[in-house]
Amino acid sequence: MLKKLTPEQQELLLRSAIEEFGEKGLERAAVSTIAKRSGLSVGVIYKYYANKEALFEACLAHSVAMLREVAEKAVAGETSLLSACEKLIRACQSFAREHAAYVRMYHFITTRNDADVARYAQTIEGITAGLYRRLFAKAREEGNVRPDLDPTLFALFFDDLLMMLHFSYGCRYYEERMRIYLGEAEATGADATDVAARADQDERIVRQLLLFLSGALGIREGANR
Amino acid sequence: MLKKLTPEQQELLLRSAIEEFGEKGLERAAVSTIAKRSGLSVGVIYKYYANKEALFEACLAHSVAMLREVAEKAVAGETSLLSACEKLIRACQSFAREHAAYVRMYHFITTRNDADVARYAQTIEGITAGLYRRLFAKAREEGNVRPDLDPTLFALFFDDLLMMLHFSYGCRYYEERMRIYLGEAEATGADATDVAARADQDERIVRQLLLFLSGALGIREGANR
Amino acid sequence: MLKKLTPEQQELLLRSAIEEFGEKGLERAAVSTIAKRSGLSVGVIYKYYANKEALFEACLAHSVAMLREVAEKAVAGETSLLSACEKLIRACQSFAREHAAYVRMYHFITTRNDADVARYAQTIEGITAGLYRRLFAKAREEGNVRPDLDPTLFALFFDDLLMMLHFSYGCRYYEERMRIYLGEAEATGADATDVAARADQDERIVRQLLLFLSGALGIREGANR
Amino acid sequence: MLKKLTPEQQELLLRSAIEEFGEKGLERAAVSTIAKRSGLSVGVIYKYYANKEALFEACLAHSVAMLREVAEKAVAGETSLLSACEKLIRACQSFAREHAAYVRMYHFITTRNDADVARYAQTIEGITAGLYRRLFAKAREEGNVRPDLDPTLFALFFDDLLMMLHFSYGCRYYEERMRIYLGEAEATGADATDVAARADQDERIVRQLLLFLSGALGIREGANR
DNA sequence: AATGAATGAGGTTTCATTCAT
DNA sequence: TATGAATGAAACCTCATTCAT
Numbered sequence: 001m002l003k004k005l006t007p008e009q010q011e012l013l014l015r016s017a018i019e020e021f022g023e024k025g026l027e028r029a030a031v032s033t034i035a036k037r038s039g040l041s042v043g044v045i046y047k048y049y050a051n052k053e054a055l056f057e058a059c060l061a062h063s064v065a066m067l068r069e070v071a072e073k074a075v076a077g078e079t080s081l082l083s084a085c086e087k088l089i090r091a092c093q094s095f096a097r098e099h100a101a102y103v104r105m106y107h108f109i110t111t112r113n114d115a116d117v118a119r120y121a122q123t124i125e126g127i128t129a130g131l132y133r134r135l136f137a138k139a140r141e142e143g144n145v146r147p148d149l150d151p152t153l154f155a156l157f158f159d160d161l162l163m164m165l166h167f168s169y170g171c172r173y174y175e176e177r178m179r180i181y182l183g184e185a186e187a188t189g190a191d192a193t194d195v196a197a198r199a200d201q202d203e204r205i206v207r208q209l210l211l212f213l214s215g216a217l218g219i220r221e222g223a224n225r
Numbered sequence: 226m227l228k229k230l231t232p233e234q235q236e237l238l239l240r241s242a243i244e245e246f247g248e249k250g251l252e253r254a255a256v257s258t259i260a261k262r263s264g265l266s267v268g269v270i271y272k273y274y275a276n277k278e279a280l281f282e283a284c285l286a287h288s289v290a291m292l293r294e295v296a297e298k299a300v301a302g303e304t305s306l307l308s309a310c311e312k313l314i315r316a317c318q319s320f321a322r323e324h325a326a327y328v329r330m331y332h333f334i335t336t337r338n339d340a341d342v343a344r345y346a347q348t349i350e351g352i353t354a355g356l357y358r359r360l361f362a363k364a365r366e367e368g369n370v371r372p373d374l375d376p377t378l379f380a381l382f383f384d385d386l387l388m389m390l391h392f393s394y395g396c397r398y399y400e401e402r403m404r405i406y407l408g409e410a411e412a413t414g415a416d417a418t419d420v421a422a423r424a425d426q427d428e429r430i431v432r433q434l435l436l437f438l439s440g441a442l443g444i445r446e447g448a449n450r
Numbered sequence: 451m452l453k454k455l456t457p458e459q460q461e462l463l464l465r466s467a468i469e470e471f472g473e474k475g476l477e478r479a480a481v482s483t484i485a486k487r488s489g490l491s492v493g494v495i496y497k498y499y500a501n502k503e504a505l506f507e508a509c510l511a512h513s514v515a516m517l518r519e520v521a522e523k524a525v526a527g528e529t530s531l532l533s534a535c536e537k538l539i540r541a542c543q544s545f546a547r548e549h550a551a552y553v554r555m556y557h558f559i560t561t562r563n564d565a566d567v568a569r570y571a572q573t574i575e576g577i578t579a580g581l582y583r584r585l586f587a588k589a590r591e592e593g594n595v596r597p598d599l600d601p602t603l604f605a606l607f608f609d610d611l612l613m614m615l616h617f618s619y620g621c622r623y624y625e626e627r628m629r630i631y632l633g634e635a636e637a638t639g640a641d642a643t644d645v646a647a648r649a650d651q652d653e654r655i656v657r658q659l660l661l662f663l664s665g666a667l668g669i670r671e672g673a674n675r
Numbered sequence: 676m677l678k679k680l681t682p683e684q685q686e687l688l689l690r691s692a693i694e695e696f697g698e699k700g701l702e703r704a705a706v707s708t709i710a711k712r713s714g715l716s717v718g719v720i721y722k723y724y725a726n727k728e729a730l731f732e733a734c735l736a737h738s739v740a741m742l743r744e745v746a747e748k749a750v751a752g753e754t755s756l757l758s759a760c761e762k763l764i765r766a767c768q769s770f771a772r773e774h775a776a777y778v779r780m781y782h783f784i785t786t787r788n789d790a791d792v793a794r795y796a797q798t799i800e801g802i803t804a805g806l807y808r809r810l811f812a813k814a815r816e817e818g819n820v821r822p823d824l825d826p827t828l829f830a831l832f833f834d835d836l837l838m839m840l841h842f843s844y845g846c847r848y849y850e851e852r853m854r855i856y857l858g859e860a861e862a863t864g865a866d867a868t869d870v871a872a873r874a875d876q877d878e879r880i881v882r883q884l885l886l887f888l889s890g891a892l893g894i895r896e897g898a899n900r
Numbered sequence: 901a902a903t904g905a906a907t908g909a910g911g912t913t914t915c916a917t918t919c920a921t
Numbered sequence: 922t923a924t925g926a927a928t929g930a931a932a933c934c935t936c937a938t939t940c941a942t
Binding site for chain 3: 940
């Protein structure tokens with residue numbers, strides 16, 4: 001009769017858990033901390049999720065669903081391959097900046113070494129794999145990309161670059177790595193200059209990645225724009 | 226102070242620890258298991274390393290050193306950019322097939338979220354970042370690649386692809402992801418057919434990645450070979 | 451105050467609780483399971499009983515009342531000591547076969563180690579103790595049993611045997627123990643042969659226990675029948 | 676090389692655990708309390724026993740072994756059935772007075788309702804069952820007991836009485852029950868009068884139980900003494 | 901008044917680290 | 922000095938009890 005945990009509280013629980021897991025990973029995250037963060041009791045978490053791992057998986061599913069949603073929105077209605085890529089890249093950037101914890105959850109899946117990995121991978125990668133392959137296959141048929149391109153493998157390489165882009169904006173190590181490559185000092189705060197510099201850098205990354213991709217795919221500029 | 230452990234034993238300890246960490250990650254790996262695997266006592270491990278984390282870091286350093294060594298050997302003496310790339314790709318494949326645990330250690334670094342990340346990244350990525358940047362800058366000067374290429378960012382994208390290649394051969398999630406992209410069933414064993422099929426697939430990946438890269442870099446075929 | 455629970459529901463609650471407690475004991479039984487079994491809410495149980503222990507005690511009282519009722523019915527109107535014994539033995543058997551949970555509840559009292567034990571024992575054992583003692587004292591006066599019999603202690607020994615008989619039919623350990631003594635395999639099911647074999651065995655136990663008792667009590671066969 | 680837990684400490688651990696389990700039962704006993712009682716750490720308990728249940732079983736085994744040892748010593752070398760019975764009864768009394776916790780452990784087995792019960796029963800009861808059966812069969816062959824006695828069932832009834840005797844000295848509920856039957860007030864302390872009264876009562880129980888048994892078994896006085 | 905979801909104390913168990921031998 | 926058994930803090934999870942609806 002009475003559902004004490006409102007949808008808002010359930011959402012809050014997931015968000016709190018994603019933050020905790022995103023910071024510490026499955027093992028180091030403590031259910032009691034998640035309870036505190038979300039203002040709920042330990043008991044109620046175990047009412048909704050059988051154990052810590054089940055909660056982790058729910059967080060994964062939630063995070064991945066958001067990632068996918070963003071990706072799908074980004075390419076929806078795009079007819080040009082290059083502009084679809086641009087949309088995806090920009091979507092990656094803004095999503096990862098806003099929801100770093102979700103990106104980190106995604107990254108944590110990749111560290112798993114158990115038997116469930118196959119299931120996760122199928123659920124998460126299956127859709128994008130198909131999407132990109134079809135995108136490239138169609139572009140090849142239409143003569144917009146190099147004719148010797150293997151849609152299967154190019155889809156993989158393309159996704160490699162998008163994944164790394166995600167991680168570079170959401171995971172500290174990859175962030176640091178990007179900084180090293182770009183040869184810049186750590187941003188100290190969030191003042192106006194930093195924000196502007198960051199936007200500039202983001203823009204530079206977009207342009208260069210598009211350049212890299214258009215070369216890789218052998219995109220005929222004229223045909224696309 | 227610590228004379229009793231021969232270099233061979235130290236090497237053995239690191240190898241055992243890398244295997245254990247590579248299988249289970251930092252949290253799930255047990256120091257006592259590492260002791261058993263290496264035939265040493267728990268006590269002596271703590272004589273050499275302050276704590277589990279310190280041992281983990283030593284394993285990271287060791288793994289990364291091997292990775293780097295392999296990478297450097299691969300490009301040594303290569304004058305052509307494309308053939309350097311090919312060497313690197315093939316080195317990735319064979320190293321990851323042989324030393325999956327080392328690759329996984331490398332991958333574990335990226336899950337770090339603490340303050341030490343910067344130090345790690347600097348040590349590990351600094352060198353390759355510089356190497357690739359110089360490689361591309363030189364190629365641009367010599368007119369062997371597209372003139373509008375930004376050596377800094379292209380180095381990053383190139384390393385993205387190599388990292389993902391590593392992980393695709395060493396980490397279960399990424400392995401599974403590659404399988405999904407390539408649309409193939411899980412290899413059942415190590416019989417002759419499997420081995421041959423795997424070699425074929427590896428070769429296909431090398432060729433397509435080189436195609437992807439040469440397009441991306443705008444490599445002038447004639448100038449390189 | 452508590453009007454809403456009909457006598458039928460109260461009875462059902464007790465029966466459900468006795469089943470749950472009989473299966474699992476006080477600690478392992480869950481109030482929520484009892485609520486489910488009885489179709490009531492957890493809340494209403496706590497309206498009627500202060501806590502799980504109080505409910506357990508009510509179950510004890512109820513079970514013991516039934517046991518006693520059965521015992522009293524069995525001896526009512528019996529003039530011969532031996533036939534009173536026989537009635538009690540048969541009553542034990544059939545009651546325990548039908549209401550094993552009640553027998554187990556009774557058995558659980560005996561595990562108590564707290565201060566309330568005296569109160570329980572007084573309530574439960576007081577009546578039978580008096581009953582048996584008077585039974586034996588009367589038989590001695592009438593010259594139907596050995597004259598050196600101590601009614602007090604013989605009542606205790608007699609009750610010992612009846613208690614053990616109860617438990618042997620209601621509690622798994624004692625059941626198994628009886629099987630070991632009787633040297634028989636575990637009954638596999640409830641088919642006709644099993645049922646017949648079981649009845650035979652029950653009958654054998656009755657006859658031998660009567661033999662044992664009549665010897666112990668020094669019953670003069672002629673005087674009793 | 677170094678077994679820090681000496682046999683004495685292991686013995687102490689078992690004794691402490693038996694006391695704790697004997698007082699509270701499996702569920703209510705806390706491993707941490709056992710650790711405190713024995714002056715050991717929680718961890719070392721889990722080195723020696725896989726979990727609380729395993730420790731409990733070890734305590735059972737230990738207790739039962741002692742009980743059996745005492746029983747076997749009691750009948751060893753006794754040629755007369757009646758004097759063997761007397762020895763057993765007196766052994767029960769003194770053992771239970773000294774090691775009440777062991778008796779309670781034994782009693783706790785009988786509350787179990789799980790599948791392991793059969794195994795326990797076999798181990799514990801198997802030996803005495805055979806012993807008593809043979810004792811009675813031999814006595815019947817020799818014409819020392821009634822010829823219509825069924826050794827199997829009489830062994831069971833005899834063991835019933837011994838078990839109840841044990842419990843009456845070791846378990847509070849049964850103790851209280853005996854007091855009710857005997858119609859005496861609770862002993863207040865351990866002063867001289869109490870001790871003497873207790874010894875008197877013990878003696879009375881021995882004699883009456885022997886009387887009861889000799890009647891039940893139809894022992895020919897002349898043949899035995 | 902009845903419900904049953906939420907609470908949170910408390911128990912079991914693990915394992916990094918210590919330290920007596 | 923090297924060992925590896927002992928330590929004990931910390932985390933998961935359960936479930937008796939409460940209380941908002």
